[in-house]
Amino acid sequence: MIIQFDKAKWNQDSEGFWLSLRVKAPALAKEFVSGIQDRIYDAELKQHREKRSLDANSYCWVLCQKIAEAVRNITKEEVYQDAIKHSGQFESLVLKNDAVETFIHRWSGHGLGWFAEKIEGNMPGYTQVIAxxxxxxxxxxxxxxLLDYVVNLAKGLGIETATPEQLASMKEEYEIAQTNKSL
Incomplete structure (x- = not known):
């Protein structure tokens, strides 16, 4: 269960230390507390970030297709992977040489944007991998x-793109949908 909050405080009494949260969805908090049993629970606290808009993702793929058609010797999948490589999220890892190929194969099994490449290094017996x-x-x-990168690629090829206002709307759509869900 994920419960969003915007303020927190702590206090101490004869039972121990307490963390109090001002929650955005009181009904969810009440449901959780009413179902609590005499067990240990885990809580992960981190800054909230909305997941990306599916419309933004769809538009990214539309532009990848248009770029591929304009360039003609590349697929939309290759455009997408190039965009991931140049503007996306990654991890830099150091792996034992005998584990590299298995890792790359398994990593790429997560989906099209999940790929890894070896980087030459100077550690005997180990290889640096960007995943x-x-x-x-x-x-x-x-x-x-990512979307801004793909939009800039498209513009560079003379491909018409959505207006800045339309792009902003796509990027904010998910946040609005999430807000409406919690009402």
Missing amino acids: YYGSSVYDTKEMSV
Whole structure:
């Protein structure tokens, strides 16, 4: 269960230390507390980020197709992977040489945007690998960066793109949908 909050405080009494949260969805909090049993629970606290808009993702693919058609010797999938490589999220890893091929194969099994490449290094017995994440796990900010990159590629090829206002609307759509869900 994920419960959003915007303020927090703590206090101490004879039972221990307490963390109090001002929640955005009181009904969810009440449901959780009413179902609590005498067990240990885990809570992960992190800054909230909206997931990316499906419309922004769809538009990204439309532009990848238009770019591929304009260039003619590249597929929309290759355009997408190029965009991920140049503007997307990644991890830099150091792996034992005998684990590299298995890691790359398994990493790429997550989806089209999930790929990895070897980087030459100088550590005997080890290889540096850059592992790129597909946009399916991007939040709104990360998807915005990717979409801006693809839009700039399209503009550079003379492809008509959505207006800045339309792009902003696509990027904000998910946030609005989430807000409406919690009402």
